[in-house]
Amino acid sequence: MKRIFLFVFSLLFLGLTVSIASAQSQQPVTDDQVNAVAKQLYCPVCENIPLDVCPTQACAEWRDLIRSKLADGWTAAQIKTYFAQQYGDRVLAEPPTRGLNWLVYILPPIAILAGVYLLFRAFKAWSQPAAQAEATLSGQAGFETPSSTTTSPDGKPDAQANAQYIARLEEELKKL
Amino acid sequence: MVANFGYGALLITFLLAIYGVFAAVYGARSDKPAWVESARLAMLLTFPLITVAALSLIYLLVNGHYEVEFVSSVTSSSMPIYLRITALWGGQSGSLVFWAWLMSAFATAVTLRKWERDREFLPWVIMVSLVTLGFFLILILFFENPFSRLWASSAGNVVKAMFQPAGMTLYSPGDGRGLNPLLRHPGMIIHPPMLYLGFVSFVIPFAFAIAALITGRTDDRWIRITRRWTLVAWLFLSLGLVLGMRWAYDVLGWGGFWGWDPVEIAAFMPWLTGTAFLHSVMIQEKRGMLKRWNMVLIILTYALVIFGTFLTRSGVLSSVHAFAQSAIGPLFFGFIGITFVASLSLLLRRWDSLKSETQMTSVLSREAFFLLNNLLFMGILIVCFWGVIFPLISELVTGQKVTVGPPFYQRATAPLFAGLLLLMGVAPLAAWRHSTAKTLGKAMWKPFLFSLLIPILAFALGLRSWPALLGFWLAAFVASVTLYEFWRGAMARHRKSGENFFAALINLIGRNRRRYGGYVIHLGVVFMAIGIIGISLFQTETQGTITQGQSLYLDGYTMTFKDLAEFDTPDGRMVTRAVVDVSKNGKTLAELHPRRDYYIESQQPMTIPGVRSTIEDDFYVLLVDWQPISSTGATFKIYHNPLVNWLWLGGFIFILGTLIAAWPDKDPEEAREKVRRTSLAGARV
Numbered sequence: 001m002k003r004i005f006l007f008v009f010s011l012l013f014l015g016l017t018v019s020i021a022s023a024q025s026q027q028p029v030t031d032d033q034v035n036a037v038a039k040q041l042y043c044p045v046c047e048n049i050p051l052d053v054c055p056t057q058a059c060a061e062w063r064d065l066i067r068s069k070l071a072d073g074w075t076a077a078q079i080k081t082y083f084a085q086q087y088g089d090r091v092l093a094e095p096p097t098r099g100l101n102w103l104v105y106i107l108p109p110i111a112i113l114a115g116v117y118l119l120f121r122a123f124k125a126w127s128q129p130a131a132q133a134e135a136t137l138s139g140q141a142g143f144e145t146p147s148s149t150t151t152s153p154d155g156k157p158d159a160q161a162n163a164q165y166i167a168r169l170e171e172e173l174k175k176l
Numbered sequence: 177m178v179a180n181f182g183y184g185a186l187l188i189t190f191l192l193a194i195y196g197v198f199a200a201v202y203g204a205r206s207d208k209p210a211w212v213e214s215a216r217l218a219m220l221l222t223f224p225l226i227t228v229a230a231l232s233l234i235y236l237l238v239n240g241h242y243e244v245e246f247v248s249s250v251t252s253s254s255m256p257i258y259l260r261i262t263a264l265w266g267g268q269s270g271s272l273v274f275w276a277w278l279m280s281a282f283a284t285a286v287t288l289r290k291w292e293r294d295r296e297f298l299p300w301v302i303m304v305s306l307v308t309l310g311f312f313l314i315l316i317l318f319f320e321n322p323f324s325r326l327w328a329s330s331a332g333n334v335v336k337a338m339f340q341p342a343g344m345t346l347y348s349p350g351d352g353r354g355l356n357p358l359l360r361h362p363g364m365i366i367h368p369p370m371l372y373l374g375f376v377s378f379v380i381p382f383a384f385a386i387a388a389l390i391t392g393r394t395d396d397r398w399i400r401i402t403r404r405w406t407l408v409a410w411l412f413l414s415l416g417l418v419l420g421m422r423w424a425y426d427v428l429g430w431g432g433f434w435g436w437d438p439v440e441i442a443a444f445m446p447w448l449t450g451t452a453f454l455h456s457v458m459i460q461e462k463r464g465m466l467k468r469w470n471m472v473l474i475i476l477t478y479a480l481v482i483f484g485t486f487l488t489r490s491g492v493l494s495s496v497h498a499f500a501q502s503a504i505g506p507l508f509f510g511f512i513g514i515t516f517v518a519s520l521s522l523l524l525r526r527w528d529s530l531k532s533e534t535q536m537t538s539v540l541s542r543e544a545f546f547l548l549n550n551l552l553f554m555g556i557l558i559v560c561f562w563g564v565i566f567p568l569i570s571e572l573v574t575g576q577k578v579t580v581g582p583p584f585y586q587r588a589t590a591p592l593f594a595g596l597l598l599l600m601g602v603a604p605l606a607a608w609r610h611s612t613a614k615t616l617g618k619a620m621w622k623p624f625l626f627s628l629l630i631p632i633l634a635f636a637l638g639l640r641s642w643p644a645l646l647g648f649w650l651a652a653f654v655a656s657v658t659l660y661e662f663w664r665g666a667m668a669r670h671r672k673s674g675e676n677f678f679a680a681l682i683n684l685i686g687r688n689r690r691r692y693g694g695y696v697i698h699l700g701v702v703f704m705a706i707g708i709i710g711i712s713l714f715q716t717e718t719q720g721t722i723t724q725g726q727s728l729y730l731d732g733y734t735m736t737f738k739d740l741a742e743f744d745t746p747d748g749r750m751v752t753r754a755v756v757d758v759s760k761n762g763k764t765l766a767e768l769h770p771r772r773d774y775y776i777e778s779q780q781p782m783t784i785p786g787v788r789s790t791i792e793d794d795f796y797v798l799l800v801d802w803q804p805i806s807s808t809g810a811t812f813k814i815y816h817n818p819l820v821n822w823l824w825l826g827g828f829i830f831i832l833g834t835l836i837a838a839w840p841d842k843d844p845e846e847a848r849e850k851v852r853r854t855s856l857a858g859a860r861v
Contacts, residue, residue: 031719042579048437053430055781093581100573104566104580108588112555119551123544126536
């Protein structure tokens, strides 16, 4: 008897919880909730216009569709999938990561890394003869090596650095 | 009559351009200067001739000659005169005439320069300029003719043709369809000419580059000649881009300024290569390096200029079908392909003579940092180009259309832009030829420590967004380094020559306008970066339907709906205008009037925001929808855009810096002569 009572009580409690939850979900969906989803979608008929700002009547209807789906408890991801199935992948702000679309994500980093590699190799190639050239040049009188800024004989590195800065500035201005 | 006259002027210009190309090439090949001079005079005539054509078209637009199809498609009797004039670039065929007009102005200007020292470049500069101009004239004359008229048959069929078809009479629709409302904004009136000026003026450095390749005079002379042309081109292109952003912010009604639309990107791409070029030519000038790379950059810029011109007006890249149906699409691509391949083959021919004169001696030298800067600009270009092209490739291969939208570009370019900011802070402190970590660190530590104060302060004030803290630190770092450079230079002069600080500063800038103009541009970029960080990371929005007297709330602001009125205007608009109050902490800050203009002729709506702007933020209100007049409800969308005005302020500083850098110097020859004379006179005394 006690068990039956507990079972009925649990059922009643569960029913109450579900009905409270469903009453809560019946609250009207706000414009901001609709826009948060619409922002991630593109107008299926216009070119490159996000659905949240598209002024056409068709887009207003699509926003209403999002509203009703949200009211039915759909998540943003489910709504996006639904739109992509209905109107094609072009409604998504980015191509879905499958098939040929991988290229859109992979190619730019590969190209940039190739650029980094080329630059790295060039720097490496340049630095070898440069080291030799420096070894030769540093022996010549009057050649300004940056290391000299730190070993000022008069103990005033700032004054020395400043003089060198002026010299460099003047040299650059003269070249113009 | 006037249409025939304009068309005739264009036809003569076209014939003259063909003649000019042949005369220039023949004169150069057979060493007959008279032929080259004749070609020069031909090029000189292109501007007055296209001016006649453009003025004819403007005459037709202003006087409402609706029998001309272009006139009826972009103007209407209710439009004011200034809009009818600017309607010249309101449609594809008219904007091609406008492009050719500007191009001829630059071509004519280049013929008038002093050519004594660079005579061998002249025929090839003429050839490149006239081939480019001739291509646009082909498009206008044979494919997109703005002078075509409407003709009606007795059965009532209306056709478009330049000359009277048999059995048909001239047909005038009585009134035109009017200019696209989006193009009636002041921003759109100035923005396309600036962009086009930027586009066409990049043709001149390209022409000199090709001349250098053909003649084999591959020293840096072509770069020195075109230095100012390039800066002017870059100035106009930058102005065009900034004005375009402002137009989008004011007119498109989505609370932003840059939507990563293919048309925007098309205008941005030549700017990217142009900016990389502006930096890397300095390496060639100072160190005799990167000669090949500079050629590649200017060739790319030219190709992207033509690509951008094509894309900004036609929109055909929106789909493969639109492209295939467009008569000029394949022609444009053919032209870009031919000129690109021809330029690259010329480059390959001269590959050996374009060897660097010196080697890179340090990975921490300024030239090394400039190279990194080029890498980042090219990285952004790759992302942009691939993002624009990929939807077409996808459609071609799989038949499936896809959208490559802002999240892709933002994610891919944000670290590259951050890298550019970092370089902008480090590179000015590195010396040409040689820098060590020690010297660089020594030059950098003061501005570095100072710049840390900004993110620390922001953190203390409650900012917890790491990207924002990093962005603000980078902006502060560039600003500190740049201001420190001004201070150091001026102080050095002040100590050496005894000038007062401000005189020293002005003289410093005056003696090296390119360098310090460049630093002012960097400061402009800092301001722009702050604005972009503000709106990108902290923009908030809300939307709601309220009745009169009710309010919406966003970020501490309260917007109260006061009134709504609907009325017609004499220029053919049906206006719905709301009145709202904006307040904060109980204090009314502004009354705004967001509205929706409905253009009756073209049946197009336009949403004009009501904006309250301060240096701190923008409160941006859109009227999205409203109930019939009996009811009083209306839907508003509000954006809160923090720091966005720093972007526009940065735009001004940016342009100011470019003007400082591009301002004409005295003729260097003349200046040298003056110095020589003064020293001789001194010696005599």
